[in-house]
Each structure stands twice: as C-alpha cells, then as structure tokens.
Amino acid sequence: MYNNQFDGNAAFSGGGFMPSQATQTADPTFPPAKSRDSQPLLPLTVKQISEAFQSSDDKSNFLIDGVDVNNVTLVGMVHNKAERVTDVSFVLDDGTGRIDCNRWVNEAVDTKEMEGIMDGMYVRVHGHLKGFQGKRQLVVFSIRETRVPQFYVVPWGKPTNTKTHFVLTLQEWDQGFASLDHLSHFY
C-alpha cells in the first residue's frame, strides 16, 4: 500500500530519516548531554504524544508503539506566549491538539530566538518530552518560524514481513531552502 513518491530528494532506504539539525543550547535542567544527543529527533503529532505510554513515574520516559520517545519535533501554531524572567511559555497547536511548551532563556541567543516568535505564527520546535504533575509538556530547545507547511507522503524504510513503515512528511520552505521533516508512525 504505497502512496505517491516524493521526488528523488526523498530517497529513503534502510529505515533512516533526516532529522533537522537542532540548535543546541545549554540547559541546566537537562539530563546529561549524552542521553539527549544519542536520541534521534522523532516527528510526532500532539495526539500521538497524548497517547504515549509513560514507562516510569520519576523520569520522563515515554513509549509509542514500544519505541522510546525523548526528543521530538513538531510543527504548529503558537498561542498564549508568555514571557517570564527565566523562561518563555506558550501553547503549540498542531491541529491534532495543544501542548504546553517551555523555552528556557539562559543566554542572549535564547532570548533573541524567542523574541521573534509571536502568537499566531507557525513554528517548528525541537524539544524534549516531559511529564510534570500528570501533564505532558515540551521543553523546547529549538524554535523557528516556518513559512508554509507542505505535506508529502512517502514510504519510509524497507517493508518487513510484519511491519511497513510510512511517514507523513512535512516539508517546509524556510528562508529559501527546503528541509524535510517527518511525522512518523510505526505500525
């Protein structure tokens, strides 16, 4: 059951996908950098996040279809942006749901990144999923405006006997060049 192939750019084989390069900023509340850097950036919908299984109470360990979910990437619209002394909070609505987001602003570069973000803007965020007081939140480590969300569907990876991997790809046109990111689902 394959859908139209995107053109040659999307020549995925062997089960890989191209995560966007996340802007790394130092965050004192994060676990050691090792655990974060070794995790791929998973594109998900808020709906998927809401249904993820939380595998332990004291850490933020989430599983979707048995896959560890730590670093995620989403595209959505910003709402309720609120600037505080050490952080900026907002709600991200990706059309499937709304999730609370938090961006620590420790350095001038963080503040600058958040200054350009406005309510009603479409943004791409990279962040870390966190469970807090029973709620799921996103600790954002990178955010930028995206222009026009465009959608493509491509088969991803090699089908196996038991599973076929598909991705719903979200292509953004940002400052004149395209970067491919994905909403992915494993089944």
Next chain:
Amino acid sequence: MDTSNPAVFVNVELLRMYVGRRVRAVIQVVRSDGGVVVGKSTDEQQLVVKGSPPVSLSNFVEVIGIADSNQSIRAEIWNNFGDTFDTSTYNQVCQLANGEYKHLFI
C-alpha cells in the same frame, strides 16, 4: 495538554462528515466579496469560507474554523500560503488523515 478540539484536515468531500466541527482546509481563492470568500478546495470543488478574511489574500489560503454546511466553513483563522501550493499532495494528506492515519490526528 488538550486534544479535545482538533482541526480536521478536509477537502469538500470530507467536509460533510464534520459539519459542526472544527476543520482546516486549503483553498485556492476564486473571489472575495465582503465577508465571503469563494474558493476551490484541494479536491477541486467549490468551498465557501465566511468570516473576516485579511485585507489581502494570497492565491492559496489555509482556513481553520467550524464547518457550517457541506460546502462552507466559518473561519476563525486565515493563513496566507502564497501563490503556489501542492494541492494534490495536500489532498492526499486529507484522505490519509481521515483514513489509515486517522488515529494520529483525531
């Protein structure tokens, strides 16, 4: 977090399943008359969008709002998507987001 009010990806064919509910669609603007924009949805059918469009509309516009009939949406949000847009792929997304990938969206 809150997944109680998603905006369903629709074209005109899918719109009828979501009358009264929150939807999102991309239209190609045909004409704009006061508070009514007539457009062509990504499945090539006429879609009427009511509300307060921005002063200037680009060729392709995303609207998010409540489906108020089989062929119209009362838009709360209007996003200009520029002069070019891949409607056939967006249309496919609508079908998949309401079909085999529905559980990822609503």
